[in-house]
Amino acid sequence: MTIPEGVPVAPPVAVADAVLRAEGLVKRYGHVTAIDGADFDLRRGEVLAVIGDNGAGKSTMIKALCGAVIPDEGTIWLDGEVIHFHSPLDARRAGIETVYQTLAVAPAMDIAGNLYLGREQRKKGLLGTVFRTLDHKGMRAEAQRQLDALGVATVQNIGQLVETLSGGQRQAVAVARAAMFASKLTIMDEPTAALGVRESSMVLDLIRRIRDHGLPVVLISHNMPHVFEIADRIHVHRLGKRVAVVKPDDYAMNEVVALMTGALRLTESGELVDQKAELNNRSGA
Amino acid sequence: MTAVVGQRRRVDVSELVLRYPALGPSCALLLAVVVFSLASSTFLSVDNLSLVVEQSLVVGTLALGQTLVILTAGIDLANAAIMVFGTLLMAKLAGGGGFTALLAGIVLCAVVGTISGALVTSLRLPPFIVTLGMLTVVAASSRIFAAGQSFPVSSGLLNLLGRRFYLFGQIELTVGILLTLVMFLLVWYALTRTAWGRHVYALGNDPEAARLTGIHVNRTLFSVYLLAGIIYGFAAWQAIGRIPNADPNAYQTGNLDSITAVVIGGTSLFGGRGGVLGTLVGALIVSVLRSGLTQAGIDELYQDVATGLLVIVAVALDQLARRRSR
Numbered sequence: 001m002t003i004p005e006g007v008p009v010a011p012p013v014a015v016a017d018a019v020l021r022a023e024g025l026v027k028r029y030g031h032v033t034a035i036d037g038a039d040f041d042l043r044r045g046e047v048l049a050v051i052g053d054n055g056a057g058k059s060t061m062i063k064a065l066c067g068a069v070i071p072d073e074g075t076i077w078l079d080g081e082v083i084h085f086h087s088p089l090d091a092r093r094a095g096i097e098t099v100y101q102t103l104a105v106a107p108a109m110d111i112a113g114n115l116y117l118g119r120e121q122r123k124k125g126l127l128g129t130v131f132r133t134l135d136h137k138g139m140r141a142e143a144q145r146q147l148d149a150l151g152v153a154t155v156q157n158i159g160q161l162v163e164t165l166s167g168g169q170r171q172a173v174a175v176a177r178a179a180m181f182a183s184k185l186t187i188m189d190e191p192t193a194a195l196g197v198r199e200s201s202m203v204l205d206l207i208r209r210i211r212d213h214g215l216p217v218v219l220i221s222h223n224m225p226h227v228f229e230i231a232d233r234i235h236v237h238r239l240g241k242r243v244a245v246v247k248p249d250d251y252a253m254n255e256v257v258a259l260m261t262g263a264l265r266l267t268e269s270g271e272l273v274d275q276k277a278e279l280n281n282r283s284g285a
Numbered sequence: 286m287t288a289v290v291g292q293r294r295r296v297d298v299s300e301l302v303l304r305y306p307a308l309g310p311s312c313a314l315l316l317a318v319v320v321f322s323l324a325s326s327t328f329l330s331v332d333n334l335s336l337v338v339e340q341s342l343v344v345g346t347l348a349l350g351q352t353l354v355i356l357t358a359g360i361d362l363a364n365a366a367i368m369v370f371g372t373l374l375m376a377k378l379a380g381g382g383g384f385t386a387l388l389a390g391i392v393l394c395a396v397v398g399t400i401s402g403a404l405v406t407s408l409r410l411p412p413f414i415v416t417l418g419m420l421t422v423v424a425a426s427s428r429i430f431a432a433g434q435s436f437p438v439s440s441g442l443l444n445l446l447g448r449r450f451y452l453f454g455q456i457e458l459t460v461g462i463l464l465t466l467v468m469f470l471l472v473w474y475a476l477t478r479t480a481w482g483r484h485v486y487a488l489g490n491d492p493e494a495a496r497l498t499g500i501h502v503n504r505t506l507f508s509v510y511l512l513a514g515i516i517y518g519f520a521a522w523q524a525i526g527r528i529p530n531a532d533p534n535a536y537q538t539g540n541l542d543s544i545t546a547v548v549i550g551g552t553s554l555f556g557g558r559g560g561v562l563g564t565l566v567g568a569l570i571v572s573v574l575r576s577g578l579t580q581a582g583i584d585e586l587y588q589d590v591a592t593g594l595l596v597i598v599a600v601a602l603d604q605l606a607r608r609r610s611r
Contacts (some may be wrong), residue, residue, distance in 0.1 A: 103494070104497035106486065106487040106494060108557045117487055120480035134478055134483070161304065
């Protein structure tokens with residue numbers, strides 16, 4: 001690329017390592033502009049953390065990416081192709097799985113049943129086509145295989161009811177379900193928010209393994225230590241826009257928080273500028 | 286690791302209750318049969334037992350439809366009224382051919398069930414309110430339709446379910462008993478062996494979670510009310526089979542009796558837990574209790590007291606099992 005950064009140009013149609021990419025997303029609710037020209041890019045094989053203060057518009061942007069919200073303006077590319085999602089189901093069919101904060105599990109059903117909820121598989125032959133019999137055995141075996149592959153060892157029995165699992169184990173079930181069915185990427189909304197220290201690290205390990213299996217992960221989180229522990233890059237959202245993308249190794253946690261709250265600003269060359277000092281200088285000059 | 290093992294052992298019993306909701310009721314049924322057999326010499330006779338089963342057929346069939354609705358965290362207060370309307374239409378049309386009359390009655394029940402379903406899904410009204418309104422509307426419509434009369438039914442097909450035959454030359458059965466068993470089996474299959482059944486449980490568990498996993502919540506919910514309506518149509522057939530007379534004032538407590546059978550059968554009123562096998566057992570428990578207490582010379586009002594207490598015990602046990610599993 002010879003185009004200098006910071007100069008607005010038409011986005012390249014395909015960036016080799018971008019799995020999911022968005023430019024200039026806008027979503028207004030009446031007089032409120034929830035996202036105001038937001039950009040986004042997720043690269044192959046990475047965990048991208050999305051952080052931002054409450055009301056920064058990060059969840060609206062994520063909803064636009066997973067089909068729950070239709071943006072008013074802007075373009076989204078999945079693997080270089082322009083896409084228009086009209087519902088979360090569209091995004092799912094395209095290979096994007098989302099783990100919601102509410103987990104979307106049925107507590108009175110067992111683990112295997114939850115993993116295949118809404119995607120049940122029928123038996124082969126007449127039993128499946130005419131009598132629509134479910135292939136319980138096949139689903140259980142495949143669910144067990146997938147959980148083993150992801151290293152969800154804390155779950156001993158695939159037939160265990162989800163309501164008898166701990167919070168971390170339930171989260172692991174929801175995360176494993178997303179990983180099982182996503183072909184392009186997964187989006188995880190605050191997966192460690194309700195968990196204790198040990199269970200959090202179990203879920204973070206799981207996310208890391210999913211990435212190592214080649215599936216990129218978008219992680220929305222308020223928990224800075226977790227973000228710094230696991231993210232390859234951090235997308236900082238503020239006032240409806242992406243204000244910075246940083247690598248956790250390059251900056252300290254308090255600097256990233258300052259970017260999020262607007263106390264600091266990131267210049268194109270990667271320098272941090274104190275907004276207040278800058279304003280003072282400007283008014284002084 | 287040891288902590289985990291210890292924890293698992295503690296929840297074992299309640300997990301068993303959660304996993305097999307028909308287990309508790311089955312034990313209760315067995316216990317009741319044993320106790321009443323010891324208390325009365327006539328209770329365990331073949332004749333008495335087939336009477337007990339026959340007496341549970343109509344409420345049992347109503348309870349089958351009720352189970353479906355309750356599994357979706359709803360409730361159907363109108364089921365018996367819908368069934369009674371069905372019996373009246375069948376009786377009035379009986380002169381023009383049994384099959385037409387039967388079909389018309391079942392279609393009527395299905396249509397009324399569909400109206401409840403449409404109100405619950407499209408207007409998002411609580412099922413309790415919708416079916417309370419439907420109960421009043423349908424019961425009044427029945428009375429208007431019947432104009433204060435009741436209608437005796439004598440048509441081969443309509444009375445078929447009351448026909449008796451002997452199994453092994455010993456056990457007296459009615460065709461209605463067989464039909465009930467077949468219907469329970471079919472619904473059990475649909476609930477436990479098909480994706481539709483999974484979706485019914487999932488949406489009763491948590492409708493929002495079901496929606497997020499891609500289940501068509503409204504479509505499934507609507508199909509439940511439609512299917513329940515068809516089942517009430519068959520209940521109307523059962524009712525005529527038992528008493529060949531259509532009376533607009535019959536089965537006034539049928540709705541509550543069906544809820545009783547469902548709840549005693551271990552299905553949770555909060556939705557998503559339970560099943561039709563439990564309901565079958567629940568309907569039998571009520572019938573056994575009434576028969577046994579009658580034979581012990583206990584007044585009918587005290588039988589009501591016993592049934593009511595049983596409902597409370599069943600719900601309390603369900604709650605207890607769920608709380609312990611947390």
